[in-house]
Amino acid sequence: MSITKPDLSVTLGPLKLKNPLMTSSGTFGYGQEYSELFDLNLLGGIVVKGLSVNPKTGNPPPRIVETSCGMLNAIGLANIGLKAFVEKIAPWLAELTTKVVVNIYGHTIDDYRAVAEGLKGIDAVSALEVNISCPNVECGGMVFGTDPAIAAQVTKEVLKKADKPVIVKLSPNVTDIREMAKAVEGAGAHVISLINAPTGMAVDIRTRRPKLANVSGGLTGPAIRPIALHMVHQVVRTVKIPVIGIGGIMNYQDALEFLIVGARAVQVGTANFVNPRTALNIVEDLERYCIENGIASINDIIGTLDLPPWK
Amino acid sequence: MIDKNTEIAFNTQVAADTYVMGLKAPEVVAAASPGQFVMIRVGSALEPLLRRPFSIGGTLQGELLLILYKVIGRGTALMAKAEKGDHMAVLGPLGRGFSQPRPGKRPILAAGGIGIAPLIFLAQTLTASKPLFLAGYRQAAEKVPFDTFGLTDENLLVATDDGSLGHHGFITDLLETQIDQTEKTSAIVYACGPAPMLKKVAALTISSQTPCQMSLEANMACGLGACQGCAVKSSTPDRLTYYLVCKDGPIFPARAIDWETL
Numbered sequence: 100m101s102i103t104k105p106d107l108s109v110t111l112g113p114l115k116l117k118n119p120l121m122t123s124s125g126t127f128g129y130g131q132e133y134s135e136l137f138d139l140n141l142l143g144g145i146v147v148k149g150l151s152v153n154p155k156t157g158n159p160p161p162r163i164v165e166t167s168c169g170m171l172n173a174i175g176l177a178n179i180g181l182k183a184f185v186e187k188i189a190p191w192l193a194e195l196t197t198k199v200v201v202n203i204y205g206h207t208i209d210d211y212r213a214v215a216e217g218l219k220g221i222d223a224v225s226a227l228e229v230n231i232s233c234p235n236v237e238c239g240g241m242v243f244g245t246d247p248a249i250a251a252q253v254t255k256e257v258l259k260k261a262d263k264p265v266i267v268k269l270s271p272n273v274t275d276i277r278e279m280a281k282a283v284e285g286a287g288a289h290v291i292s293l294i295n296a297p298t299g300m301a302v303d304i305r306t307r308r309p310k311l312a313n314v315s316g317g318l319t320g321p322a323i324r325p326i327a328l329h330m331v332h333q334v335v336r337t338v339k340i341p342v343i344g345i346g347g348i349m350n351y352q353d354a355l356e357f358l359i360v361g362a363r364a365v366q367v368g369t370a371n372f373v374n375p376r377t378a379l380n381i382v383e384d385l386e387r388y389c390i391e392n393g394i395a396s397i398n399d400i401i402g403t404l405d406l407p408p409w410k
Numbered sequence: 411m412i413d414k415n416t417e418i419a420f421n422t423q424v425a426a427d428t429y430v431m432g433l434k435a436p437e438v439v440a441a442a443s444p445g446q447f448v449m450i451r452v453g454s455a456l457e458p459l460l461r462r463p464f465s466i467g468g469t470l471q472g473e474l475l476l477i478l479y480k481v482i483g484r485g486t487a488l489m490a491k492a493e494k495g496d497h498m499a500v501l502g503p504l505g506r507g508f509s510q511p512r513p514g515k516r517p518i519l520a521a522g523g524i525g526i527a528p529l530i531f532l533a534q535t536l537t538a539s540k541p542l543f544l545a546g547y548r549q550a551a552e553k554v555p556f557d558t559f560g561l562t563d564e565n566l567l568v569a570t571d572d573g574s575l576g577h578h579g580f581i582t583d584l585l586e587t588q589i590d591q592t593e594k595t596s597a598i599v600y601a602c603g604p605a606p607m608l609k610k611v612a613a614l615t616i617s618s619q620t621p622c623q624m625s626l627e628a629n630m631a632c633g634l635g636a637c638q639g640c641a642v643k644s645s646t647p648d649r650l651t652y653y654l655v656c657k658d659g660p661i662f663p664a665r666a667i668d669w670e671t672l
Contacts, residue, residue, distance in 0.1 A: 128636035163639035
């Protein structure tokens with residue numbers, strides 16, 4: 100029997116998406132920036148830019164630089180702050196039928212708690228994604244996302260305040276990402292997303308200055324995809340909670356790699372800059388792929404990685 | 411805002427390392443105003459990855475979008491190799507353009523190098539007010555021919571760093587003379603060029619209380635306000651210290667920018 104309308108919907112614990120395509124935090128603004136170009140409701144979800152309690156102006160320029168098959172950024176999490184988000188952005192987002200996820204961050208555990216608390220009862224928001232890649236001022240600037248115990252603590256505190264599913268976004272800048280995944284799963288996280296950006300650097304050989312004013316920044320784009328895929332593979336084999344794969348996805352073949360490895364959804368990031376319709380193109384291409392290959396549900400692909408030894 | 415794969419009508423070298431690309435993009439042309447820009451994807455490979463921002467360098471026959479560019483890196487080198495009939499993905503028009511001069515104002519257009527691109531588009535729309543065009547180049551071979559854009563050299567003054575054409579020196583020397591000659595309140599300056607030139611133009615116009623609009627450039631990934639990469643520091647210590655060149659600009663009043671940090 101031929102498939103005419105494959106089922107692309109996926110379930111990530113308490114979070115149901117009409118398809119596995121999301122846009123990643125910091126690459127899609129608040130969605131408004133892209134809404135003129137296509138219907139956002141055709142996506143599984145959008146993750147809006149990192150939100151903190153207070154507005155943040157961000158780092159001095161230059162903030163971004165192009166590198167081989169990728170880019171470095173040190174934006175400094177510039178954002179309008181919780182109050183302006185709730186008053187000005189949330190009402191617009193409430194009109195969308197796609198799932199809206201708010202990425203939250205802080206420099207203290209209290210910061211995280213306050214954002215989670217402030218988003219309570221905001222129906223426009225379907226889930227929180229906790230960014231644990233920023234420096235923890237209470238622990239001498241150590242990054243939350245590199246210490247399993249602190250990552251677990253942040254997760255627990257956000258869960259106490261949140262009335263929505265909690266996704267924890269893992270940093271790749273660790274020795275063993277499985278330890279981080281186990282810690283946040285143990286703390287009760289509903290979903291894990293990975294990877295955030297590996298730290299990188301570029302130098303202008305003429306001026307002998309770093310190309311970013313912040314000296315280092317997060318490397319994103321297709322350059323990081325194999326690293327991301329490997330880490331997603333490690334994590335899906337370590338935890339039982341659902342995983343969202345992120346890192347350099349440019350097209351449906353890239354997305355399929357993550358799904359085959361076991362991610363239940365994927366986020367498209369830097370590719371939004373290259374072609375704003377990338378995530379939507381991938382939805383359409385996945386549908387066509389399923390039809391052409393007689394696949395009734397995208398779930399029939401997820402986690403089907405065939406590992407050696409092969410018969 | 412239009413996101414479209416456009417066909418190249420022509421791609422011609424017009425001066426040293428300088429090209430004009432005509433793109434068949436009537437929808438973009440219809441929506442565009444001087445000072446706005448487009449993001450162009452050069453090719454379809456992963457390298458170079460990002461789109462490049464280009465000021466709209468004018469229009470022709472209501473359907474051709476003109477991109478005036480100089481070969482300075484990998485992206486523009488690839489663009490120079492593109493041929494008639496090839497395609498370029500164009501996103502735009504983006505950003506806020508120039509404000510038109512009030513009646514009675516005498517526009518002075520001050521350009522440094524390839525910064526002339528948005529001012530050519532502006533000149534195309536200002537023919538009635540007979541703007542004075544000041545164009546600075548390093549050398550005569552870089553001079554952009556105006557006839558390509560349907561303009562004449564009638565009100566054009568040129569300066570070159572090496573003295574091979576026009577005034578031997580900087581374009582800001584000519585601007586200083588012109589501002590001196592013009593009654594303060596009657597001139598309005600539109601400027602685009604390298605940062606050191608813009609700093610000088612800002613100093614001249616602010617001290618003489620001459621209104622001045624600047625076109626700024628910055629590294630940017632999206633052109634839509636999403637990546638927040640193209641920040642420039644504002645002169646006022648307001649709630650948001652940075653403007654985004656793509657969204658708040660690329661045209662800014664000279665006095666809005668913190669020139670110390672640029």
